[in-house]
Amino acid sequence: KQEVTQIPAALSVPEGENLVLNCSFTDSAIYNLQWFRQDPGKGLTSLLLIQSSQREQTSGRLNASLDKSSGRSTLYIAASQPGDSATYLCAVPLTTDSWGKLQFGAGTQVVVTP
Amino acid sequence: DTAVSQTPKYLVTQMGNDKSIKCEQNLGHDTMYWYKQDSKKFLKIMFSYNNKELIINETVPNRFSPKSPDKAHLNLHINSLELGDSAVYFCASSPDRGGNTEAFFGQGTRLTVV
Numbered sequence: 001k002q003e004v005t006q007i008p009a010a011l012s013v014p015e016g017e018n019l020v021l022n023c024s025f026t027d028s029a030i031y032n033l034q035w036f037r038q039d040p041g042k043g044l045t046s047l048l049l050i051q052s053s054q055r056e057q058t059s060g061r062l063n064a065s066l067d068k069s070s071g072r073s074t075l076y077i078a079a080s081q082p083g084d085s086a087t088y089l090c091a092v093p094l095t096t097d098s099w100g101k102l103q104f105g106a107g108t109q110v111v112v113t114p
Numbered sequence: 115d116t117a118v119s120q121t122p123k124y125l126v127t128q129m130g131n132d133k134s135i136k137c138e139q140n141l142g143h144d145t146m147y148w149y150k151q152d153s154k155k156f157l158k159i160m161f162s163y164n165n166k167e168l169i170i171n172e173t174v175p176n177r178f179s180p181k182s183p184d185k186a187h188l189n190l191h192i193n194s195l196e197l198g199d200s201a202v203y204f205c206a207s208s209p210d211r212g213g214n215t216e217a218f219f220g221q222g223t224r225l226t227v228v
Contacts, residue, residue: 100162
């Protein structure tokens with residue numbers, strides 16, 4: 001059974017500092033890994049999708065790495081801004097079927113202080 | 115344009131009532147999902163629906179039933195609501211059921227059972 005863990009559960013940094021968010025998964029037979037952002041009272045916004053064949057994916061200030069063999073992904077956010085404050089979730093498709101259902105981590109709550 | 119939309123955004127109802135949450139996607143996707151986010155903010159898959167095939171997560175009570183009038187809609191019906199059903203429910207969609215494509219989420223419906 002796939003399990004997804006995110007560490008730390010919460011993170012507070014001053015504006016301008018780089019953010020490093022970690023995600024680990026127990027079963028390395030994944031199709032992809034997706035990072036989401038959730039703002040309070042809002043839905044999930046997809047940030048990056050990194051395929052199993054990729055080691056890295058970049059979008060603006062965001063960079064996600066994937067190491068399947070060790071079951072880890074890291075999301076880097078460069079030069080953090082107060083607007084980056086949100087909960088960040090990682091998710092992988094369940095490996096027991098091909099229906100694209102996602103297994104989520106519990107999330108990392110990020111606060112960027114001005 | 116909203117890709118995945120849910121209505122209502124908030125729903126407050128009494129125990130024992132029957133309620134529905136509507137979901138529509140305008141992305142032309144083949145697969146739709148319902149997820150539940152509990153009070154601890156943990157997201158769990160409830161259903162996957164693809165081309166009239168329904169995959170039910172075995173932990174979901176049979177009081178919950180998804181209904182799809184067409185490919186763009188997947189509504190969630192809940193009978194005999196219980197206090198423990200209070201949560202945020204998210205609809206999502208993806209291009210196919212293969213598990214290798216990006217998922218898009220709606221804004222969520224906060225259900226409160228009193």
